[in-house]
Amino acid sequence: MGKVRTGKKPEEPPRGTPAYMLTYGDMTTLMMCFFIFLFNAGKYDTEARIRNAISSFRQSLGVFPSSISVLRPDEVLLVPKERGTKDFFGPEKQLEDLEKRLRKEVEKMQDMGKGYLDVLKQGKEVRVTVGSQALFDSGSASVKEQFKPSLDRIAQFIKDNHLAVVVEGHTDPMPISTAVYPSNWELSSGRASSVVRYLIEKHGIDPALLQAAGYADKRPAFSNETQQGREKNRRIEIVLKPTDKTPGGESTALKARDIFGGDFE
Numbered sequence: 692m693g694k695v696r697t698g699k700k701p702e703e704p705p706r707g708t709p710a711y712m713l714t715y716g717d718m719t720t721l722m723m724c725f726f727i728f729l730f731n732a733g734k735y736d737t738e739a740r741i742r743n744a745i746s747s748f749r750q751s752l753g754v755f756p757s758s759i760s761v762l763r764p765d766e767v768l769l770v771p772k773e774r775g776t777k778d779f780f781g782p783e784k785q786l787e788d789l790e791k792r793l794r795k796e797v798e799k800m801q802d803m804g805k806g807y808l809d810v811l812k813q814g815k816e817v818r819v820t821v822g823s824q825a826l827f828d829s830g831s832a833s834v835k836e837q838f839k840p841s842l843d844r845i846a847q848f849i850k851d852n853h854l855a856v857v858v859e860g861h862t863d864p865m866p867i868s869t870a871v872y873p874s875n876w877e878l879s880s881g882r883a884s885s886v887v888r889y890l891i892e893k894h895g896i897d898p899a900l901l902q903a904a905g906y907a908d909k910r911p912a913f914s915n916e917t918q919q920g921r922e923k924n925r926r927i928e929i930v931l932k933p934t935d936k937t938p939g940g941e942s943t944a945l946k947a948r949d950i951f952g953g954d955f956e
Contacts (some may be wrong), residue, residue: 716918736906785933790817793931796848798843800839808841816932819845820912823882823925824863830867832881834889842886845929846894853936858883859928863921864908880905886927900934 706881790812799820807825811818826838834842836932849856860879872878881902924933 699791709827736753785937786812786815786817787930789854789933789937793817793819793848796844798928800844816930819929821927821929822923823927824922825883826886826927830869830872830878832872832885834885836912839889839893843893844894846890849931850894850896854940855900855932855934855936856887856896856932857932858886859910859930860903860905861924861926861928862908863911864915865921875907876905878905879907881944882927886890886929931942955956 709917773908790810794810795881799808800808807822809820811820819840826834828835848854862875862879862884864875867875867878872881880903882903886903887903890901908915908924911920911924912926915921915924
């Protein structure tokens with residue numbers, strides 16, 4: 692039996708490319724660019740060239756330096772940066788690791804009296820605080836023999852992690868006047884310089900990575916109204932700062948932050 696003609700033409704599909712193909716094509720193109728970038732990233736021989744490539748890739752995704760972008764089919768929504776968020780791939784994590792490992796070293800040095808050493812991560816640096824009574828005799832800037840083994844451990848930690856160091860000398864406000872140290876300025880500077888000289892002469896640490904500073908009584912950590920506070924203010928602070936050679940440092944690996952933008956300090 693033959694087909695019955697109804698007189699109606701069969702419906703034709705809509706002209707042009709289906710709407711979903713535009714989004715699908717953009718997605719596949721970006722994925723291709725992403726994997727090509729990953730394949731070629733290892734061929735770059737300088738960090739500057741890597742960062743230029745990352746910057747270009749970020750802009751192709753619609754990510755700009757001052758914001759994190761969320762891409763939608765009909766718009767680009769710029770979301771303000773979240774301040775104070777930890778960066779688990781960059782300097783924040785690096786400093787946390789340094790502090791954790793340094794605390795383990797300090798625990799091995801507490802045989803000279805509990806509390807004579809302290810470690811604190813502060814901003815973009817790690818501070819090792821040593822009470823002056825552990826390091827020096829009263830009115831002297833010569834490192835005590837019994838403290839040198841502990842200082843040797845700190846020096847080895849500095850060398851192993853390629854750290855830059857600032858040694859700060861601090862005193863209490865009690866006046867001093869000797870032929871060698873006319874005031875607390877000379878005493879605090881002399882003590883800081885003594886530690887720096889020990890790191891150079893005994894351990895061969897690069898002098899270009901070392902600094903000494905004396906602050907006398909001008910930067911107290913505790914109140915000078917009590918004897919206990921004055922004792923704590925007589926201290927040496929060894930400030931440790933990562934360099935580009937420090938394990939986990941800025942130039943050793945590409946960070947997720949570099950690709951997706953955002954400021955996580």
